[in-house]
Amino acid sequence: MEESGNNLISLHDLQVHYRSGGGLFSASKTVKAVDGVSLDIRRGETLGLVGESGCGKSTLGKAILRLTEPTGGKVLYNGKNLALLSRSLMREQRKHLQMVFQDPYASLDPRMTVGNIIGEPIRTFGLVNGSVEQRVQELMETVGLSRRFVKRYPHEFSGGQRQRIGIARALAVDPEFIVADEPISALDVSIQAQIMNLLERLQAEKNLTYLFISHDLRAVRHLSDRVAVMYLGRIVEVADGREVYRDPLMPYTQALISAVPLPDPELESKRERIILTGDVPSPIDPPRGCHFHTRCRYAIAECAEVSPKLVEIKPRHYAACVRISGDHPNIEQNAAENLGVVSV
Numbered sequence: 001m002e003e004s005g006n007n008l009i010s011l012h013d014l015q016v017h018y019r020s021g022g023g024l025f026s027a028s029k030t031v032k033a034v035d036g037v038s039l040d041i042r043r044g045e046t047l048g049l050v051g052e053s054g055c056g057k058s059t060l061g062k063a064i065l066r067l068t069e070p071t072g073g074k075v076l077y078n079g080k081n082l083a084l085l086s087r088s089l090m091r092e093q094r095k096h097l098q099m100v101f102q103d104p105y106a107s108l109d110p111r112m113t114v115g116n117i118i119g120e121p122i123r124t125f126g127l128v129n130g131s132v133e134q135r136v137q138e139l140m141e142t143v144g145l146s147r148r149f150v151k152r153y154p155h156e157f158s159g160g161q162r163q164r165i166g167i168a169r170a171l172a173v174d175p176e177f178i179v180a181d182e183p184i185s186a187l188d189v190s191i192q193a194q195i196m197n198l199l200e201r202l203q204a205e206k207n208l209t210y211l212f213i214s215h216d217l218r219a220v221r222h223l224s225d226r227v228a229v230m231y232l233g234r235i236v237e238v239a240d241g242r243e244v245y246r247d248p249l250m251p252y253t254q255a256l257i258s259a260v261p262l263p264d265p266e267l268e269s270k271r272e273r274i275i276l277t278g279d280v281p282s283p284i285d286p287p288r289g290c291h292f293h294t295r296c297r298y299a300i301a302e303c304a305e306v307s308p309k310l311v312e313i314k315p316r317h318y319a320a321c322v323r324i325s326g327d328h329p330n331i332e333q334n335a336a337e338n339l340g341v342v343s344v
Contacts, residue, residue, distance in 0.1 A: 035233035048224030
């Protein structure tokens, strides 16, 4: 997208395709979970990644860390292509690249104490010359857990506490980059704000870079410096966090934003809620051209034929839509009329 020496992670035409089905009398098909994503993540920022369930968000995050193997394209970390590294060399990079998982109940080994869970990566990489136990207790305090809990097991903690354990485990190796994959979706609403505030504080203290994956647009609006919108394996819009809520260009983004309640009852009553028709197409057999055209109220014949590129429509605001980037009537004004002003 943009050339910058400040990019920590750069994705170039990243693909994750799976072979699915097939048998004696039928051929296997290709599931295009991630279908040619190019994206930059700047050092020290939080990039929010949003989209409907099944659009490929989590697969993209795992592919960056090679927890899921890419089938094409590049994943550049500080200019080094992670996709080409051997397993042993990639293992060394995991000191710098970590993940906080969605489910705090399933992501912790129930047979291990909290001290062993957090201390395992420290021992694996030999990162502490002194006491591992001391380092573990410091990490627990960093994420808001008492040192007294070090001998307890995961089942003895609440969901929010378990997510703090997962965050402490990720921090144990002093990473530069963390993929936070739906880190608050499994938590009570009262706990979500606490975890978001913790992530913000840790980023400020440790200069962390986040890819924050979520379907909760309110959480993304609160945390993210920039927002990328994903639909059926492709990035369809990227903009600064405030800009994408104030002036969404892509019709799909307009529909997502319209579903976010406004705090002003008067504005909320005046704006139009955009209801998408139809189901999300299957990634096994996505529509030709723009993947979104089968559900888009602005679609024209060209949308079914041309696969739009992500191009800069306004300064630092990118969108993939032929009606915005081509010579057709612009739909940008419709967004302002339909959505109202979203205060962020």
